[in-house]
Amino acid sequence: MAETQIYAVEHDSHGDERVVGEIILIGQARDIARANGAGFREISSQALASGGVITRLGAPQGMSVEDAARRLRRLAPRAIVTANNIYRSAEALVRTQMGAVAAAPAPLRGVLGVIDTGVDTSALPPNAVLSHQAFAGAAPIAHEHGSLVASIAVANGARVQVADVFGHSTDGALAASAERIASALDWMIANRVAVINISIEGPNNAILAEMIERAAERGHLIVAAAGNGGPTARPSFPAAFNGVLAVTAIDTSGAPYFRANRGAYIDFAAPGVDVPVALNGAVLRATGTSFAAPVISALAAAHLSAPSPRQSNRVVEHLRAGAEDLGAPGRDNVFGWGALRD
Structure with a gap:
């Protein structure tokens, strides 16, 4: 069997799953350089065809994912920063x-x-x-x-x-x-x-x-x-x-x-x-x-x-x-706009 990525998973305070100790960022090369300079560990980076670079970063030793994300947002205020959630x-x-x-x-x-x-x-x-x-x-x-x-x-x-x-x-x-x-x-x-x-x-x-x-x-x-x-x-x-x-x-x-x-x-x-x-x-x-x-x-x-x-x-x-309207008239919380069967 081919090898696949293996994730250590934890739950945050809301019960949502995420990769232990990881933050992901969409930004520019300068944002990654600032993160590396602040003690974050670059795990992988990929240029996006739709713009920017997506990067997996390991949090500095002893820093929680929440604190690491806050730190990165201060370092790179124009970047998008979040936990690496699991689906x-x-x-x-x-x-x-x-x-x-x-x-x-x-x-x-x-x-x-x-x-x-x-x-x-x-x-x-x-x-x-x-x-x-x-x-x-x-x-x-x-x-x-x-x-x-x-x-x-x-x-x-x-x-x-x-x-x-x-x-x-x-x-x-x-x-x-x-x-x-x-x-x-x-x-x-x-x-x-x-x-x-x-x-x-x-x-x-x-x-x-x-x-x-x-x-x-x-x-x-x-x-x-x-x-x-x-x-x-x-x-x-x-x-x-x-x-x-x-x-x-x-x-x-x-x-x-x-x-x-x-x-x-x-x-x-x-x-x-x-x-x-x-x-x-x-x-x-x-x-x-x-x-x-x-x-x-x-x-x-x-x-x-x-x-x-x-x-x-x-x-x-x-x-x-x-769509066939199956619930309350119009859009509803159960069926949406209705059913499409084929």
């Missing part, structure tokens, strides 16, 4: 059902960026995966989550460009860092991938907010899983960022998934409960907002072939016009 896949349940039959795939008519785990390209139709990039290791590593998300997108008519952003936390669980997700977003921007699906959930993060804003300003459309924390959970990110379409999950009867997040940030609902997905000769039943998001993103990708602020707004209006 997990927005999956709730996957099970195998013998004898089940998945729906026939739709004709491929759009291109969708998928920021997730690596995918099993052999399980997808020929020419369905246009690119497969590793952002947290030497090579992409196929995992079930990304493979299911990509399979649903392909079944709904999208070819995919996949960014594998997942490494592992020290307990062996899959984990993606804010810095790696930001790098993948920058790659999508540079390669003009118009619609991007992110079936990942975690905390608010200023650098991810910045990268989402950069993408939206350029006319990219970003679709994200609303999260599986339950009706009273805090908003999940990146779905709750401005400029992102947040997708919740419903079952075949139109009832909301009982573990799906709710809130004013929800935009659309799509099938995400016991969804049949053909993978490697078996049919898996996938549940979670992770698996609802690619239904919406694939539909959007069919109508947005290149980044365009004007056209992306038209696509959102088209989706709203086609």
Whole structure:
């Protein structure tokens, strides 16, 4: 198995996960030089196609992440500085059902960026995966989550460009860092991938907010899983960022998934409960907002072939016009504007 990044993870005072002792910064070379001069340890730096440099920094010995971030903001007041938060896949349940039959795939008519785990390209139709990039290791590593998300997108008519952003936390669980997700977003921007699906959930993060804003300003459309924390959970990110379409999950009867997040940030609902997905000769039943998001993103990708602020707004209006209003009249905190089923 190819090597991936391994993160030591801790919880902050709000219970959000982050990499121990790390801060990330988007700024200029002079900001990094000031940080190095003040005792911060440069772990990695990458020039961003969308502007500036993103850098992972280790906090000086004995300094907390909070104090280190405050120190960096004083040293580099124009830079964006935050903890290197950890994100997990927005999956709730996957099970195998013998004898089940998945729906026939739709004709491929759009291109969708998928920021997730690596995918099993052999399980997808020929020419369905246009690119497969590793952002947290030497090579992409196929995992079930990304493979299911990509399979649903392909079944709904999208070819995919996949960014594998997942490494592992020290307990062996899959984990993606804010810095790696930001790098993948920058790659999508540079390669003009118009619609991007992110079936990942975690905390608010200023650098991810910045990268989402950069993408939206350029006319990219970003679709994200609303999260599986339950009706009273805090908003999940990146779905709750401005400029992102947040997708919740419903079952075949139109009832909301009982573990799906709710809130004013929800935009659309799509099938995400016991969804049949053909993978490697078996049919898996996938549940979670992770698996609802690619239904919406694939539909959007069919109508947005290149980044365009004007056209992306038209696509959102088209989706709203086609949505089935399932809850209170108009937009609501459970279903958003309503459901799109295919």
